[in-house]
Amino acid sequence: MKVRTRMAPSPTGDMHVGSLAITLKNYAFARRHHGQFILRIEDTDKVREVDDGIEAIQRILKQYSLDWDEGPNVGGKFGPYIQSQRLAIYQEKAEELIAKGKAYHCFCTRERLQEVKEKQQAEKTPPKYDGFCRNLSSEEVKKKLDQKIESVIRLKVPENKEIKFIDLIRGEIVVNSDTVNDQVLMKSDGYPTYHLAVVVDDHLMEITHIMRGEEWISSTPKHILLYEAFDWELPIFAHIPIFLNPDGKGKMSKRKGTVSAQSFLDRGYLPEALLNFFMILGWARPDDVEIMSMVDYIERFDPADVSSKSVVFDIKKLDWINGIYIRKLESSELKQKIEKFLPNDFPKDKLDSILILVRERLERLSDIEELTSFFYRDIQLHDDAKKMLLKKSNVEEVLTQIEQTKSQLLEIEDWNTANIEEAVRKLQENKEWKKNQFFMMLRVAVTGRKATPPLFETIEIIGKKFTLERLNQAIKFLSN
């Protein structure tokens, strides 16, 4: 099977994770069938375009290792791959449609359009272009064109016609053409709209499978009409369900959290982990295995197997996957990847030994600060700490315990885990203190927390000087 897929983002801002997830599917399917994955930049909206947008798209895709076979900076025989460099093509195709009677010039002002819309809203009829310019004579059109009256080109949607297409995921979808608007194809600034450009380019670039977000279903009839008007063969459509907000309400949006593909990297998610999460969101392997490599995925992914329902973006599951990927990293890889999440005051010389202790506790790389700050920052003991220190005991006993631990630790010459453990355990055994109470008390005194990595290793890293200081701090705290 010949397969050519594409991703066609517009440079209007940070790439949304939903786009990234769809990119993954296009990428994997093309790879699976030894086809091509094309990156095409749809920069036809000059108003919303942002500086650096085109570069940013390429940068983020590279960070997620989704490379393209044809596209900007790579080339290919169907270029250029940036739509603003293809304006002549769209112009020509639009003219062709007019010549065929499938499209027409429209000279309506925005004001008139606005009035029509308001009137329709007031009458509660569906807002639609009223066809005012649909049947202008060629003389009238020519005259207005000569007068340089601003105009657009609209699609001449046939009346009361069934428009049918097959969606790979949902099956046949039928829409009556009366519900389709006479869509603008060419804007007055000479740029095509998405609808014209996408159809022209997908055809010219010989795209075989269009995998795009579900939000495009309702405009697909317009595209079908265009393919028919041009007498072009239809590609295969697969509309991928969209992501819902974690609360299940509405399309995943900025309002309810950070949604850019970049932001997940910034928050300490590994690219492979996010991608793996996308793989199993709305799609499952027959053997139910959920953690898989890109190679595994490419071997199996078929858009026809994608679930047809919108899916909730479950951060908890992502966290779980991310934790697995972090634990799978080699120490050297983890060290290198976590570098940029280390706070400035992090003692780099202790990084190796600290990482050994916390690596299986990391869900995101960015957890490192929260998980390890007590190793190198002063700790504060508050009311909560008091409760924890005195749990299952009383002030006198705890003070005694701390004092005696202090003197034991003081005697240690060679400050290492084994010696610390021996000293502390012996003390506990000789005095017959309750294990749980004593160790928890010590943990809180030394770290200020009740959940930490193993105590003796932790004490070793904190160091003799600071450990003793903290014990003194605890004594003072309890004596007040």
Added chain:
RNA sequence: GGCCCCAUCGUCUAGCGGUUAGGACACCAGGUUCUCAUCCUGGCAGCCAGAGUUCGAUUCUCUGUGGGGUCACCA
């Protein structure tokens, strides 16, 4: 509101007329353990509703309900 799409545990998903409705995350309990985490064991929890088709519907059809998308010279 019109049009379109969708509907299995809280979440993701398997199922494709006859199953004790399976798995994963989350949650809970137990084990390991100095706490947490990891790891292991177990548990809780689901077919939106109503008709119809059928010997038999989670599965097919219709209606309802609910959710979502879309109605721009934005993509």
